[in-house]
Amino acid sequence: MCVAAVSSLSSSASADEGSLYDRLWPRVPEGNQLTLAEQLQDRLTLLGNTLSYHLDALSHETLTLRFDGRRRRAYVRLGGGEAQYLTFRLASDVHFTDGLARITTRVDLTVAGRALHLELPEVEMTPTEYHGERGVVVRLPLLRRSF
Numbered sequence: 001m002c003v004a005a006v007s008s009l010s011s012s013a014s015a016d017e018g019s020l021y022d023r024l025w026p027r028v029p030e031g032n033q034l035t036l037a038e039q040l041q042d043r044l045t046l047l048g049n050t051l052s053y054h055l056d057a058l059s060h061e062t063l064t065l066r067f068d069g070r071r072r073r074a075y076v077r078l079g080g081g082e083a084q085y086l087t088f089r090l091a092s093d094v095h096f097t098d099g100l101a102r103i104t105t106r107v108d109l110t111v112a113g114r115a116l117h118l119e120l121p122e123v124e125m126t127p128t129e130y131h132g133e134r135g136v137v138v139r140l141p142l143l144r145r146s147f
Contacts, residue, residue, distance in 0.1 A: 085111075100125060102123075106120070
């Protein structure tokens with residue numbers, strides 16, 4: 001009888017020690033790690049931006065590319081020239097969503113000190129296939145209304 005009382009006391013004491021241990025030293029949450037998809041996005045973004053830095057250096061900052069894999073965006077800049085003669089700059093922001101690319105483009109042109117700034121309408125591009133040939137459909141919305 002005495003052995004049963006001691007064993008029941010020791011089992012309740014060990015249960016109390018476990019809860020005390022969990023309260024004093026809580027575990028690290030397990031959900032803070034990056035998923036495999038996020039790790040791949042980060043690695044591909046880093047690879048693309050590393051290549052674009054080299055492209056910037058080779059083109060003397062005439063062509064610039066930047067990628068953001070997590071937000072599914074790409075930034076393209078093209079242009080150069082002398083401010084007193086002629087400068088041309090083209091900047092496009094590309095956002096990839098739902099199997100299509102939405103492209104917003106701006107053009108800056110300066111001739112002999114006179115500047116022209118154009119913001120072109122948003123263009124949508126989506127892949128297509130016709131009789132086994134792959135292509136791209138370009139949608140240019142002339143009128144856009146929301147209700």
